[in-house]
Structures are given as C-alpha cells and as structure tokens.
Amino acid sequence: MSEYKHKEAFALMHYACPCGHREVIWNERDGVTPFTVGCPSCGDGVGLAHHSLWLDRCVPDYKPHPGQRVFCAMPAARAESLARKIAESRVRPGKEREDLIGYLTDDIWRNGEGPDIRIEGYGMAEI
Numbered sequence: 001m002s003e004y005k006h007k008e009a010f011a012l013m014h015y016a017c018p019c020g021h022r023e024v025i026w027n028e029r030d031g032v033t034p035f036t037v038g039c040p041s042c043g044d045g046v047g048l049a050h051h052s053l054w055l056d057r058c059v060p061d062y063k064p065h066p067g068q069r070v071f072c073a074m075p076a077a078r079a080e081s082l083a084r085k086i087a088e089s090r091v092r093p094g095k096e097r098e099d100l101i102g103y104l105t106d107d108i109w110r111n112g113e114g115p116d117i118r119i120e121g122y123g124m125a126e127i
Contacts, residue, residue, distance in 0.1 A: 004030045010060040013071070017042060017049040026064050027071040031113055037069075066121035074116040079109035 004010070009030035016022045021041035027033050039047035064070050083104035091097040108114050 004058075006030055006032055008033050008056060009058065010062070011056045011058045012062065013051060013056050014053040015049040016052040017047050019047055021047075021049060022052075023049065023069065025069045025071060025117070026059075026062050027115075028064075029071065029073055029115075031071070031073070031115060033071050033115055037117065040069075064120040068120045070118050070120055071115045072118050073112055074109055074114035076105075076109050076112070078116060079114060080105045082108055 008027050011027050013025045013027055013033055014022070015025060015037060017039040019039060019042035021039050023040075025033075025037070033051070035051050036048040039049045041047070080101070083101050086104055087097050087100040091100055
C-alpha cells in the first residue's frame with residue numbers, strides 16, 4: 001500500500017499528442033492529474049496531449065528542469081479567475097453569471113485539490 005492518497009502522487013507523467021509531441025510532466029503533489037493537457041507543439045489549448053505509455057513512476061525528490069511543465073496545486077484566486085473567464089464568455093452580467101462563477105470556481109478549485117500547471121522557471125500556464 002502506498003503512503004500517498006493518489007497513484008500519480010509525485011510521479012513523472014508521460015503525455016503524447018497525435019502531432020508527435022511527447023513530454024514528461026512532473027506532478028509535484030499528492031493529487032490527480034488531467035488525462036489531457038494542451039500541446040505546446042501544435043497549439044497549447046488547441047491540440048491535446050493525452051496521458052500515455054503508462055510508464056509513470058513516483059519520484060518524490062525530483063527536481064524539474066527549466067522549461068519542464070509541472071502539475072501543481074490550484075490557487076483559489078486562479079480558480080476564480082479561470083471561472084470568471086468561462087462565465088463571461090457564456091452568460092450576460094447579472095446574478096446568473098455570478099452564480100455560475102461561484103459554481104465553476106468550486107468545481108475548478110476542488111478545495112485545493114484541483115490541478116494547475118506551471119512551467120518550471122517561468123510561472124503558471126493555463127491547462
């Protein structure tokens with residue numbers, strides 16, 4: 001039995017896109033990771049790299065290199081910012097939009113369990 005709550009805790013996760021791009025993203029937390037992420041080769045947010053190969057391995061002391069993507073904890077303020085962008089593109093201003101922002105914020109943040117992604121040495125990037 002693992003000492004962690006999630007199988008992908010502190011693991012090097014393998015992702016591949018149909019365009020041929022492959023990368024290893026480190027999960028620096030004991031939390032789940034997305035099955036798909038934006039592909040940086042064919043258009044981050046447009047092309048999707050899928051969790052693949054299933055060669056993931058737990059490396060708690062891993063030090064990511066500059067430019068490597070890292071799954072990290074989602075800050076509450078970032079979850080609200082992402083929720084606001086989504087809601088503003090779908091609903092007119094008013095109570096309905098504010099309710100949607102609240103719902104989406106909770107869904108994205110998940111009490112601090114929601115994943116975010118950053119680029120080592122550069123800061124946060126949208127997934």
